[in-house]
Amino acid sequence: MSSITYSERIKIETFCELGLSNIQMGVRLNRSPSTISYELSRCQPYQAELAQTDAEYKRSRCGRKTKLSDELKQKILNHLRLSWSPGMIAHEFKLATKSIYNSSIVKLKCNTCSTRPVLYSD
DSSP: OOOOOHHHHHHHHHHHHHTOOHHHHHHHHTOOHHHHHHHHTTSSSOOHHHHHHHHHHHHHHOSOOOSOOHHHHHHHHHHHHTTOOHHHHHHHHTOOHHHHHHTTSEEEOOOSSOOOEEEOOO
16 A cells, blocks of 8 residues: 555544554554554654654655765766766766766756757756
């Protein structure tokens, strides 16, 4: 099933105030009691807004981490400024070309006349 929504978190907060058990909350929300237990462990006493903030923070931190350190990104940026192609840089640093494009250092300009990489401007 999908993640717990903010409206469900508000209901869980209300159910906590009413003194319902995890099993009773799970039945009413059509969720597993263990899901309710995990949700209640986000903050004590349970507050829907804090739990939502915690869930959003944890969601933002999940996923694959970049292989490029800040130092390596700087070296790549310097080579791009020297007009090296991403392919040449990838070969030099033993990286996949895709890693360079995925790192947000380079953007592709998708015009009909040109597809040359352009430095990303912060």
